[in-house]
Amino acid sequence: MSRLEPGDVLARRYLLLDPLASGGMSVIWRAFDQSLHRMIAVKVLTASLHTDSGQRVSVRSEARAAARFIHPDSIEIYDYGETVTTNGGVAAYVVMPLLDGTPLAERIEKGPLPWSEAAAIALRLARVLMAGHARGLVHRDVTAENVLLTAGGPKLLDFGIASWAGDPDDDRGTPPYVAPERLLGAPTHPAVDVYALGVLLHAMLTGRTPYPETTWEEIEAASRTSPPPRVPGVPNAIATLCQRCLADEPERRPTAAQIVSALTSALGTVTLGRHVRRGLTVAGSAVVVLSALLWFQQAEPPERQQQARVAEPAPSPTVTARLIESSPSASVTVRQAADGFRTVLEARTPCGATDADVVLDLRQVLESAVAVRHGPEESRTENLRTKLTDRMREGRLTPACLSELQARLDDIDAAIQPD
Template sequence: MKAALHPGRLLARRYRLLDQIGAGGMSVIWRARDEVLDRVVALKVLAPSLAADARFRGMVREEARAAAQLVHPHLTSVHDYGETVDPDGSITSFVVMELLSGEELKLRLTEGPLPWTEAVQVGAQVADALAAAHRLGIVHRDITPANVMMTGTGVKVLDFGIATRIGAPDEDEDGETFGTPAYVAPERLDGAPAQPSTDVYSLGVLLHEALTGRVPYPADTWEQLSAALASGPPPTLADLPDLPPPVAQICLRSLARNPADRPTARQVATALRDHSLPTEPPTATIRVPTQPLPPQSPAVVTASVPAPAPATASVRAAPASATASVPA
């Protein structure tokens, strides 16, 4: 009989489960204590039905390996990958991650769009994280508000569960497309290989939603997305008159249908960061009144100053002394 997950259970003779803090279709997230390093971590435990599939466990292990290479302030740190074999032979597969404290951007957006200055800051930090991943040849493939955590030290990009290498096939063996339809780049519907530009499109959708409270092409299924892309009007930010034009331009360029027309994640980060930093305060001259010093007796300073030499070079004159009176 498979051992159930419960508070107090020890996985891999190291990770003590404390309490469940999240769940999804593919995994359950637990808070746990690493008893070797004496720290609290997050354990992403794969659903039993998926952990039974060696191919799927391999995908999760590759996710952990890829994410562990990424050391960046706006990427969630991955510490370990582990598997335990239960008495009945079943396998528990899990990824050990940095435990974060904060709020998902998805939940934050239920209250409406962000102030444009905050939206730009979030977009710049996500773009920075993506640029770091792209430099290592990794495409995230699922940039959505549900995978962005707002923390006290800035945003953190989560879940590299469907990340892959640049140039890898974008579909699984059954021809299925990964991702969240409303955030998926148009070319992915045609099975184009994974490229950094697909992440940039998703970033453009996320930024558009953070600014306006809505995605450019609402869709819950691939069919709805195809229909929205075919008939929907092009996205616009014209209803945000206070938004700096360069911010609107970089967002809309990220949403270009042609991947070649999109900027890189690094270019997006640079453009947004230019409008997210506080302006330098104007300098001012401050006049401080001073009290006059009490009068003192003048001091006499004597300096020896050489007199100019006469026109005849063969005759040398003795130096003359000059006396100057300088108040102390």
């Protein structure tokens, strides 16, 4: 297609202002919606659709399916359309909200990210992919250019032009992120997203993609016989996961759900380590204070000690519970995380098909989970996780809904013992 320029208008409505980012498949423009008078982002596919009517039908179908896929970490789709370019070609475009953020590609250009930050970003993206794959959608272009770092966390762009799993192979994708089997014409499969996520994780950890090839010709000419490169200087679990995502054979790669589990475990281990170190420090300080108190108590005359015991009754269990409930570090953050669980549970997407009695039951178990308990804090969400698994097995909870609710439970667990 011919190159679009600032000032061009798509569908007599969307005024293109300036390009924000470009990748192997598309260009993102900052634009103005002249009908609704709001700033938007417009992603225009770089390939023309005018030579293949079947492809046009496929793209429309995929865009409609993706528009129905709504996820907190994926960009909502406002509109989809096709426009005739100046040279007679047909270009597809997707209209999205204009978010304030930085492309992940720009962040990587500044150097490698700390492994925990890279793992946290990959975890959020893996959750989006897991939810999309559960609906039969494959993104096909998970790249640093398609991830926007916002105040609310990373957002995955371009689910507006996704594909159904099993669709014939096509030329969509950005070369450094393209899985090897796509060069052989293999049908679209969720494993191609996993490979791309592995490339992205490697790039975040090292500042560069795992292989030097950047064009289709270079990738097709490359002969790779060695195992995927291993990232140095990061925990073994992260380095191994990255290598598994980059496996040449699709069946050897983990699923998006397995990536979520692995990254959650790796990040949870680090958090637990910080809590243990923090606990040891606090315990050490408590020993010093207790020793000092005992020394002063022993130094006091016996009659003073007796008076103190009479004058200072022990706090009642009710008072203690109120102190715990009012402590910001003990319950406020947990309550906020619980609010996030309720918001997802009651949202139209992805949990809109959930029965009202299931919603009520889960809310009641949630309230019990976040209440002040006398048992170990680590068990707060155990019953709720079991409930979710049971409802999923009964067919009363969709995979996408389950994924999001489990993510909110992770937030609750993390909030129980904040740093």
